[in-house]
Amino acid sequence: MIPSLFLAHGSPMLAIQENDYAKFLRELGSTYTPQAIVIFTAHWERETLTVTYTDDAYETIYDYYGFPEEMYQITYPAKGSKAIADKIIARLQAGGIPVQKDLKRGLDHGSWVLLQKMYPAANIPVIQVSVNPFLKGEEQLKIGRCLQGLGLEDILIIGSGVTVHNLRILNWDQTTPEPWAVQFDDWLLEKMQQGDLESLMQYDRLAPHASLAVPRPEHFVPLLITLGSAGDEVCPQTIHRSYELGSLSYLSLAF
Template sequence: MIPSLFINHGSPLMALQESDYTRFLQDTGKRFAPKAIVLFSAHWEERVTTISFAEGPLTTIYDFGGFPDELYRLTYPAHGDPVLAGRIEQLYRERGLETRRDNKRGLDHGAWIMLRYMYPAANIPVVTISVNPFQTAAEQYHIGEALAGLGEEDILIIGSGTTVHNFHYLKFGQTHPEPWAEQFDDWLIDTIRQRDLASLFQYTELAPYASRAVPRAEHFVPLLQAMGSSSSMEEPLLLYRGYEFGTFSYTCFEF
């Protein structure tokens, strides 16, 4: 069985860097040999849960601007898996959840940057799923929960996002984390370890500095979806914790 993961995809520049975090991604990829990957990306927003049915090789989406030319020459030509996408669609329908298909969607930087480090051969099929930041935390969890059991078939589910993500509070050049960012993650880590879903679903009211850490939920909801998708009875694991620019969190979990 393969657990579900919540992974920080980092900034686009991470694709050109070697760091403790990119080495962590490489090591994490070596731990698991999935037959397919299902990925919720913070950088694909739709009002209705949308599933990529593209077969591939998938296009590499450069959903950013103003970066070095070298970055735009990088590709990640993994294939899709329309059969798996169809199965996911059916799992959602069985729970009464509305879905749509996208037959052309490639891999945005919430997907391909981390996957280039985890699985550089690009030889594992990838199915991406959109997020809707306007749904409740409980609804996000249940979207993930519909996929529980896929890990038992060696399908790796990844939620790609960030716990603390607020560009207004970045401290460029600062190497130590701001206390408020740490306090938010402290609360989150403790709540997740206890599987205290009631509190987690009310994180906007209960977590310290929640409105500052999560001013908009698109980068946070993949965590809820990844956690919901896990069928493991083990305690969730904190895989990595680090910060860049004072507040940008690289907190990662295994469920």
């Protein structure tokens, strides 16, 4: 059985960095060899849930600017899988989730930066799925629950986001985490470990420093989707935790 994973994709610079988090991702990729990967990325927003639908190799999307030239030379030519996409779409539709196909979109950096560290050979089919950050938390959980049990079929579900993501207040010289960022993540972990989903769904009102940590929810909702895919028994395992630039969280979880 392959667990569902919530992974922080952090800065695009991770693509060319060799640090502790990059090492963690490589080791994580060597731990699991899925037959396919379904990844919900914070960098693809659609009002209607949208699933990539192709058997061909994906274009690598460079959805950032102002980075070193080598960041625009990296490619991650993983292929899609219409068969797996059909399975995902059928499950979502059976759960009452409106869904549509996208035949052209490539992999954005919320997907390929992680995957090129975990599976550099790009030999595992990838299905990329959009997020709607404005759905209620219960709806995000419902999306994930439609995919419950796919780990038994060796299909890896990844939610690619960041728990604490506020680019406006990053400190480029800071090497220690901001206490408020740590407190926000601590609160999330406590509520998940307690199975207190009711409080978790109200994180924006109840969690300490929520408005600082999550000024906009697109990077947060992949956590809720991944959590939902684990089913009713919430047993989060912290598989990595570190911070960059003061408050950018690399908290990563397995369910």
